[in-house]
Amino acid sequence: MTASEERGRAIYFGEKGSALDSAEVQIGDLSTKLPARTFPCASCHGRTGAGKAERGAQPSQISRDALTRPYTVKEATGRKRPPYTSSSFRNAVRAGKDSGGNALSEAMPRFDLTDKQLADVWAFLAVVAEASDPGITDDALTVGIVLDPANPASQAQQKLLGVLAGDIDKLGGVHGRKLTLRIVSPKNAGAETANVFALVFPQSVPPAGFDSTVPVISVLPASAPSAGAFALVASEADQASALKRFATEEWGVVSVKDGCAAKKGETVLLGSAKCLDKATAAKRVLLTQTVFSSIPPASRKVLPAETYVAFAAPLSRVARNAQSAFAQTRARARNDKSSILAEADAYSAAALLIEALMRTGRDVSREGVIDTLEAVRSFEGGMTPPLTFGPNRHVGSRGAEIVRYDALAGTFALSGIWTDPDIR
Numbered sequence: 131m132t133a134s135e136e137r138g139r140a141i142y143f144g145e146k147g148s149a150l151d152s153a154e155v156q157i158g159d160l161s162t163k164l165p166a167r168t169f170p171c172a173s174c175h176g177r178t179g180a181g182k183a184e185r186g187a188q189p190s191q192i193s194r195d196a197l198t199r200p201y202t203v204k205e206a207t208g209r210k211r212p213p214y215t216s217s218s219f220r221n222a223v224r225a226g227k228d229s230g231g232n233a234l235s236e237a238m239p240r241f242d243l244t245d246k247q248l249a250d251v252w253a254f255l256a257v258v259a260e261a262s263d264p265g266i267t268d269d270a271l272t273v274g275i276v277l278d279p280a281n282p283a284s285q286a287q288q289k290l291l292g293v294l295a296g297d298i299d300k301l302g303g304v305h306g307r308k309l310t311l312r313i314v315s316p317k318n319a320g321a322e323t324a325n326v327f328a329l330v331f332p333q334s335v336p337p338a339g340f341d342s343t344v345p346v347i348s349v350l351p352a353s354a355p356s357a358g359a360f361a362l363v364a365s366e367a368d369q370a371s372a373l374k375r376f377a378t379e380e381w382g383v384v385s386v387k388d389g390c391a392a393k394k395g396e397t398v399l400l401g402s403a404k405c406l407d408k409a410t411a412a413k414r415v416l417l418t419q420t421v422f423s424s425i426p427p428a429s430r431k432v433l434p435a436e437t438y439v440a441f442a443a444p445l446s447r448v449a450r451n452a453q454s455a456f457a458q459t460r461a462r463a464r465n466d467k468s469s470i471l472a473e474a475d476a477y478s479a480a481a482l483l484i485e486a487l488m489r490t491g492r493d494v495s496r497e498g499v500i501d502t503l504e505a506v507r508s509f510e511g512g513m514t515p516p517l518t519f520g521p522n523r524h525v526g527s528r529g530a531e532i533v534r535y536d537a538l539a540g541t542f543a544l545s546g547i548w549t550d551p552d553i554r
Contacts, residue, residue, distance in 0.1 A: 131257060138254025139261060141247060144170025144341055145324055149247040155239035169239045171251070172343055177495050179258040189238075194256040197229075220248045263343075263496045265327030271307045271494070273483065274314040274326035275476075278333055283472035286465040287332055288313060290473045291480055293463045298484060305492040309484070327496065328483060332476035345499045347483050349475045351525050358500050361525045362478055362514050363442035366418050370399055372530040372549040373416040373440050380547075381414075389415060403429075410434065422535070433537040442514075443474070444531040446545065449510035452481075456513050478512030482526070485511055528552055 131139065140148035144167055153166035171192070175181055179193040190196075196203075197214040204210050211230035214222070218229040223241050226234045243251075254261075265272040275291060277284040288311075295309045303309055314322045316334060323329065323344050329336070331348035340346055342357035351361035364372070377383040377397050387393070389400035392412040399416045400409045403424045409415050414436040422430075422439045445453070456477050465473060486502045487494060508516040509526070517526030529550030534543040 131261075132253065134250045134253040135257055136254075137247075138250035138252070139258075141243070141251050142171045142254055142258065143343065144168075144172065146320060146341075147324075149243060149250075153241055153243055153247075155241050157239050158236035164239075166239070166241055166243075169241075170341070170343075172497075174237075177263065177343075177497050178261070179255060192255060193259045194252070195259070197255065216249065216252050219252055220245065223248055223251075263327055264324050266307070266494065269307055270310050271304050271487070272310040272312050272326050273480075274312050274319070274322050274329045275480075276314045276316055276319050276329055276331045276334070276336075278316055281333055281472075283333070283469035286463070286469040286473055287476040289465060290459060290463040291332075291476055293459050294477065294480055294484075297459070304484070304487045305494070328499065330476075330479045330483060332479050333472070343496050343500070345483070345486070345496055345503065347479045349479060355524060358496070359524060360482070360503050360519060362475075362482065362512065362517060362527065364525065364528045364530055366420060368525075368528055368551070369418040369440040369442055369530045370401070370416075371551065373399060373418070373438065373532060375551075376438070376532045376547065376549050377414070377416065379549075386416065387412075406432065414438070416440070416532075418530075427540065430535075430540065431537055433535065435537065437535040437537055438532050439535050439542070440530040440532055440549075441546070442527065442530050443478075444515075444533070444546065444548075445513075446531065447515035447548065448513050449516075452511055452513060455511075474513035478514050481512040482506075482509065482517065485509060 141150055144150050150167040150170060154163040155166045155169050156163055174189040175192050179191060181189040181191050197219065200213055202210055202212055209228065209232050211228045211232060214229040221227055222234060223243065226238055226240045228234055277288060291311055295311050298304065298309045312326055319329060320339060323341060328345035335350050336346050336348050336352045336359055338352065338354040340356040340359065344358045346356060346359040349362050351365045352359060374386045377386050381397065383397045387396045387398045389398040389409040390402065390405035392398045392409045394411045395413045397414040398409055398412040400421055403421060406425060406429060410432045412434060415434055416438050418440050419442065456474060459477060460473060486499050490498045490502045504519050504521050506517060506519045508518055510516050515527040519526055529548055531546040531548050533546035
């Protein structure tokens with residue numbers, strides 16, 4: 131693409147560093163101006179400019195070919211217009227009037243872009259139908275793996291995922307494309323969306339601010355996830371809710387107290403290992419796996435006899451074939467057991483993305499992968515419970531298994547009770 135087309139592409143997709151970063155829009159009769167970066171062209175008109183019907187609205191086709199057809203065009207709304215020119219295109223984007231002077235839909239934002247910026251967009255629309263998403267070529271597809279170099283599990287996770295990618299390539303790759311992994315530091319994850327097709331977060335929760343068109347896979351959900359973000363298992367908050375539900379159903383405890391202010395005889399939720407000394411007075415202590423893991427093994431002996439831990443991905447709910455596949459991949463990676471849980475997280479996140487890529491097909495796009503992920507039901511390919519997603523559900527498994535912990539013996543009960551908000 132030419133330099134002008136590249137700049138136009140950045141605006142069209144709302145990439146970081148594009149002209150949309152400093153531009154504003156107005157919508158309908160609203161006087162309030164909004165950040166233009168939250169309204170990239172692609173979010174309504176689609177990756178190829180073909181228009182994407184959503185919530186009763188049907189955005190127009192805006193490829194250059196569709197806009198400049200040498201005859202009167204009747205839009206899906208019944209509105210008729212002559213061919214666009216670069217001048218009438220600028221007027222449409224700024225003033226909300228089509229090439230015939232008719233008002234565009236109120237849903238169409240009006241952008242305060244300059245002539246030069248709109249010339250760049252106009253140039254890109256000539257090639258938008260052939261444009262591909264970042265990170266994809268005819269023979270390779272690049273996925274960003276976000277790893278913190280200071281995390282001791284990063285090396286083991288990287289080795290494991292390298293073996294997994296190699297296995298995929300031996301089987302023909304992703305519909306003929308080599309699966310390439312690009313290691314990305316957390317601080318550079320946002321900028322790397324211009325270079326990779328999708329991002330996988332096997333360690334941390336994704337930060338806010340990712341473009342809605344970028345597929346993002348993480349283990350735990352973000353507090354403010356983007357529209358393209360998918361998480362494998364329940365958040366810490368959802369695990370805490372599962373513990374509280376368990377307390378109500380098992381013991382009739384309606385009000386679970388704060389472990390940092392525990393009193394004798396209470397059932398408490400310990401939200402931080404820093405409050406361990408206060409929680410020892412309680413009759414029962416409830417913890418998420420993350421909080422439990424943060425307590426040094428020697429310190430766990432002070433926990434009361436009735437201690438219960440929530441596991442979002444207990445082995446008892448992982449499919450046998452997935453356990454076997456993971457074990458074989460680990461064996462080829464030749465990692466020791468010190469980071470096995472972190473490796474399971476990385477394997478599960480990557481397995482879900484690979485499944486979506488395979489289901490989407492050779493004509494793959496970010497938009498298509500997100501649509502595919504939303505159609506996944508009961509996926510059992512990772513070290514997690516079965517994962518189910520939907521347009522309004524981007525967390526695959528929202529339950530947790532509550533398992534009793536014997537503080538004196540330092541062991542868990544052989545089985546627990548699965549608590550799931552989706553099962554009433």
